Amino acid sequence: MSKSALTFTLKKNLTFKVDCSPLTPDKLTGMSLDKILETTLTNSIKVIDLFKISGNNYEDIIFKKSTSKLDNIGHKMSRGSITIEGDCGDFLGANMHGGHIICNGNAGNRVGDQMRRGLILIDGNAGDYCGSRMIAGNIGIFGKAGNYTGFAMKRGTILLTENPKLHATIQDCGTHNLPFLALLFQNFKTLSTKFNHIKNQRVQRFAGDLACDGNGEILIISP
Amino acid sequence: MRATRVIITALNLKWAYHAANAMTGFATSVIGCGVEAGIERELSIDKTPDGRPGLSVLMFAMGSKVLMQQLETRMGQCVLTCPTAAAFAGIASEDNINLGKHLRYFGDGFQTSKLIGEKRYWRIPVMDGEFLVQESTGMVRAIGGGNFLILATNQTKALEAAEIAIKAMKQLPNVIMPFPGGVVRSGSKVGSKYPKMFASTNDAFCPTLKGLVNTELSDDIESVLEIVIDGLTFNDVSNAMCAGILAICGLGESGGVKRISAGNYGGKLGPHHFKLREILAKK
Numbered sequence: 001m002s003k004s005a006l007t008f009t010l011k012k013n014l015t016f017k018v019d020c021s022p023l024t025p026d027k028l029t030g031m032s033l034d035k036i037l038e039t040t041l042t043n044s045i046k047v048i049d050l051f052k053i054s055g056n057n058y059e060d061i062i063f064k065k066s067t068s069k070l071d072n073i074g075h076k077m078s079r080g081s082i083t084i085e086g087d088c089g090d091f092l093g094a095n096m097h098g099g100h101i102i103c104n105g106n107a108g109n110r111v112g113d114q115m116r117r118g119l120i121l122i123d124g125n126a127g128d129y130c131g132s133r134m135i136a137g138n139i140g141i142f143g144k145a146g147n148y149t150g151f152a153m154k155r156g157t158i159l160l161t162e163n164p165k166l167h168a169t170i171q172d173c174g175t176h177n178l179p180f181l182a183l184l185f186q187n188f189k190t191l192s193t194k195f196n197h198i199k200n201q202r203v204q205r206f207a208g209d210l211a212c213d214g215n216g217e218i219l220i221i222s223p
Numbered sequence: 224m225r226a227t228r229v230i231i232t233a234l235n236l237k238w239a240y241h242a243a244n245a246m247t248g249f250a251t252s253v254i255g256c257g258v259e260a261g262i263e264r265e266l267s268i269d270k271t272p273d274g275r276p277g278l279s280v281l282m283f284a285m286g287s288k289v290l291m292q293q294l295e296t297r298m299g300q301c302v303l304t305c306p307t308a309a310a311f312a313g314i315a316s317e318d319n320i321n322l323g324k325h326l327r328y329f330g331d332g333f334q335t336s337k338l339i340g341e342k343r344y345w346r347i348p349v350m351d352g353e354f355l356v357q358e359s360t361g362m363v364r365a366i367g368g369g370n371f372l373i374l375a376t377n378q379t380k381a382l383e384a385a386e387i388a389i390k391a392m393k394q395l396p397n398v399i400m401p402f403p404g405g406v407v408r409s410g411s412k413v414g415s416k417y418p419k420m421f422a423s424t425n426d427a428f429c430p431t432l433k434g435l436v437n438t439e440l441s442d443d444i445e446s447v448l449e450i451v452i453d454g455l456t457f458n459d460v461s462n463a464m465c466a467g468i469l470a471i472c473g474l475g476e477s478g479g480v481k482r483i484s485a486g487n488y489g490g491k492l493g494p495h496h497f498k499l500r501e502i503l504a505k506k
Contacts, residue, residue, distance in 0.1 A: 180353070
């Protein structure tokens with residue numbers, strides 16, 4: 001049987017926030033489609049109330065018609081991929097331990113909060129506190145990032161295309177050619193994202209958050 | 224033996240060669256150098272992990288422990304130090320040895336790691352920017368010490384033949400010829416009259432001793448050169464030997480080479496025997 005991505009298509013416009021943290025490759029593995037439909041998301045709302053689902057590859061998840069009401073997508077995921085066709089809410093990829101998330105639209109606040117490994121690429125904008133408390137991993141924002149980007153980040157890389165308003169404990173380290181970006185961009189080429197066209201390895205490097213060791217970095221690149 | 228491959232890249236091929244030449248320097252024989260190492264081939268920008276010009280280096284040792292020690296030392300002194308150089312794993316294996324895992328501490332806390340795909344890299348801040356190195360590379364079982372001897376009418380003819388053989392052999396993957404220019408003049412025999420020496424000059428092939436020892440040389444042979452081959456597999460070594468010998472044969476009688484022989488050390492040095500007639504018969 002050929003495998004197709006497990007797809008969650010939102011059935012209606014939401015007026016409330018939904019916790020999508022149960023919908024990751026880690027948590028869905030071994031579950032039947034019926035059981036997934038009965039999974040409770042927020043309060044007593046179940047998957048079947050909000051989504052149509054199709055596909056059978058639990059390592060490759062797609063959210064279609066996604067909106068900013070869907071929070072916690074990719075929470076604690078450690079493998080596989082999640083693609084978001086549309087916008088998503090807060091805490092995208094929070095506590096992530098591996099795998100990758102591609103968001104074709106905009107993301108809310110706290111993208112990659114406390115993420116440890118993995119890759120998050122957002123073609124649109126990200127809200128405030130992007131990469132907050134980040135432990136390691138890579139986040140890319142092709143659009144604009146909000147305030148307090150990299151707040152309390154320990155390690156990891158946040159790749160931006162525009163200078164955000166940075167807080168006082170993020171330090172400008174100058175403009176450089178970083179050889180590891182060649183490897184990172186090659187890795188992007190396999191993904192369906194705006195980032196797969198970037199070739200420029202020259203970046204302005206900001207280190208931070210100096211309040212938390214300062215081994216993280218925010219790189220501003222001209223695409 | 225154990226072997227590993229490292230890919231060294233740099234801003235251009237000139238600086239990749241500087242790093243690789245330093246790394247493979249003083250690495251002709253495991254007896255005195257710990258490892259035998261050499262540049263396997265040049266890599267174009269589409270064959271290297273970071274899209275820069277590069278070289279692949281093969282390194283052989285008698286055991287895994289000494290290979291690890293030598294690799295780390297040479298990485299630290301020869302590649303880390305070389306402007307613009309970066310180093311990557313060149314061979315996949317279940318057994319891995321450290322490439323940049325310990326080297327990272329040179330970063331004094333400013334080093335950062337990057338997990339890209341399934342591979343971990345270290346970024347070490349250095350004065351010309353960043354030294355990028357993969358955390359580990361593969362280690363495989365390999366074969367060292369394949370050899371053949373070129374018996375020629377004089378020294379010049381022997382050297383010309385050796386150079387032509389090396390040129391042909393360098394076209395092949397998975398092998399290195401670790402001696403200077405790929406050629407050895409001081410072939411050895413096992414043992415010595417001096418108790419502390421476990422190898423000494425191969426007197427049977429020394430032309431100036433023809434009247435003194437049980438020589439292997441006929442009157443018309445005045446010079447002998449040896450080519451030693453290390454390879455990842457038996458076939459790699461035998462293919463390289465075959466290519467080298469056939470290149471010499473292509474010179475014809477005017478090339479001055481009278482015989483091709485090999486040091487077999489009574490068939491007791493190592494488990495692999497490269498029988499010249501069988502190797503050539505396959506071609």
